[in-house]
Amino acid sequence: MFSYTFHWRAAFQALPQMLAGAVVTLEIAVLSMIIGIVCGIFLALASGSHSKILRGAAAVWIETARNTPALLQIYMAYFGLGSLGIHINSFAALLAGIAFNNAGYLAETFRGGLRGVPETQARAARSLGMTAPQAFRIIVLPQMMRIVFYPLTNQMVWAVLMTSLGVIVGLDNDLTGVTQNLNVLTFRTFEFFTIAAGFYYVIAKIITLSARALGWRLFRY
Amino acid sequence: MFSTSMSWHDLGFVLQGAGVTLAVTFWAILLGTVLGMLFGLIRAVSPWWIAAPLGVVLDVPRSVPLLIQLVIINSFKSIIGVNASPFVVSCVVLGIYASAYCSEIVRGGILAVPTTTRRAARSLGMTYWQDLKEIVFPMALRVMLPSWIGLTLGVMKDTALVLWIGIIELLRASQIIVTRIQEPLFVLTVAGLIYFAMSFPIARLGAWLEKRWQEND
Numbered sequence: 001m002f003s004y005t006f007h008w009r010a011a012f013q014a015l016p017q018m019l020a021g022a023v024v025t026l027e028i029a030v031l032s033m034i035i036g037i038v039c040g041i042f043l044a045l046a047s048g049s050h051s052k053i054l055r056g057a058a059a060v061w062i063e064t065a066r067n068t069p070a071l072l073q074i075y076m077a078y079f080g081l082g083s084l085g086i087h088i089n090s091f092a093a094l095l096a097g098i099a100f101n102n103a104g105y106l107a108e109t110f111r112g113g114l115r116g117v118p119e120t121q122a123r124a125a126r127s128l129g130m131t132a133p134q135a136f137r138i139i140v141l142p143q144m145m146r147i148v149f150y151p152l153t154n155q156m157v158w159a160v161l162m163t164s165l166g167v168i169v170g171l172d173n174d175l176t177g178v179t180q181n182l183n184v185l186t187f188r189t190f191e192f193f194t195i196a197a198g199f200y201y202v203i204a205k206i207i208t209l210s211a212r213a214l215g216w217r218l219f220r221y
Numbered sequence: 222m223f224s225t226s227m228s229w230h231d232l233g234f235v236l237q238g239a240g241v242t243l244a245v246t247f248w249a250i251l252l253g254t255v256l257g258m259l260f261g262l263i264r265a266v267s268p269w270w271i272a273a274p275l276g277v278v279l280d281v282p283r284s285v286p287l288l289i290q291l292v293i294i295n296s297f298k299s300i301i302g303v304n305a306s307p308f309v310v311s312c313v314v315l316g317i318y319a320s321a322y323c324s325e326i327v328r329g330g331i332l333a334v335p336t337t338t339r340r341a342a343r344s345l346g347m348t349y350w351q352d353l354k355e356i357v358f359p360m361a362l363r364v365m366l367p368s369w370i371g372l373t374l375g376v377m378k379d380t381a382l383v384l385w386i387g388i389i390e391l392l393r394a395s396q397i398i399v400t401r402i403q404e405p406l407f408v409l410t411v412a413g414l415i416y417f418a419m420s421f422p423i424a425r426l427g428a429w430l431e432k433r434w435q436e437n438d
Contacts, residue, residue: 003302004300064413064417066424067374067416067417067421067424068413068420069378069379069380069381069416071381071392072381072392072409072412072413075396075405076406076409076413079399079406080409082405083404083406161287163286164286164288165288168385176288179289189293189296190293190296193289193293196289197285197286197290200284200285200289201284201285204284205284
């Protein structure tokens, strides 16, 4: 049945290279999450504001991010911006695409989180003499974080998985990119990509488990 | 600035790609829902030594990038000598991927039915399977349907990745047009609008259903 010999040794020799790729992957994911969280909070605030323009802009961003594929958004950053004269490399395009996507999904999460914090809390903070930004930063935000923490970790795992799309726009130093390079050199597709899958699985599990531990430590009453 | 060399014929080509996207989505969701119902049911009602290992296995497709899954299965089918077209491979991989998510939805839906309701059904003289069929499923369906719609849309967007194993779907079709007429921004916007048109109305429907059904609870 099998006329194929597995060559795991060559694949295992490439482990250090792939580990370096995994670090780049994690870097992109973390950066995209930081940008995504900041943009997401502003989008959530904008979509709840009284200004029609702000609400409209936030709605366009959120609905575009949620209703088109992440790959299309990365293409937009890589090829689309190019025709406006903005040329960015594949790393920046991947980062921009994932951050845009994250922000759209996280805005919805944050909107739910904001709704979960009673309005009276902000009012009480204001009547204690805090300014509006202070009340938001010191009173509302920490309570919101408690609600959105688990959706946030899910999005983090998503961000890691989405970084694999970088290879399609020619990124060659993240985990999938490194794997694809090795694949092109050796044609041991199955072996290399199985190891890459193992890497991604371990990264995802580390994120989930450490988030669970962190959440348990941070959010117990 | 507003002139384009994209012809109606090109648009037809892109729409043909959209058809492929929808076809892959349909088969993937069909397979994913059938398998997902089965796995979800097993996970919800079976003893822990069956449910827990199944849960671990179904967690794998959710923790590995879809692109990697596609490449692995695509090369594995060549290794074991199965002569399946890329289309079949995509549907199977996306189907398994969807089944992992669907099993979670089904399990959540079944577990959302209060134990007391099920006990009440049993004490009315229903058999175990009657209870499942007449009581649990109708109630679980309300919890499940909005998430299932979300899953369907998610899979539809994820079908963009099958271009990597050589299928000309919506995104790949638009990329081919880009290569020819060199207007990436315009063509990608068109592709984005087509995705948006396929996804947005159904997303609204899902949100509406969710809101409406929550009111009755």
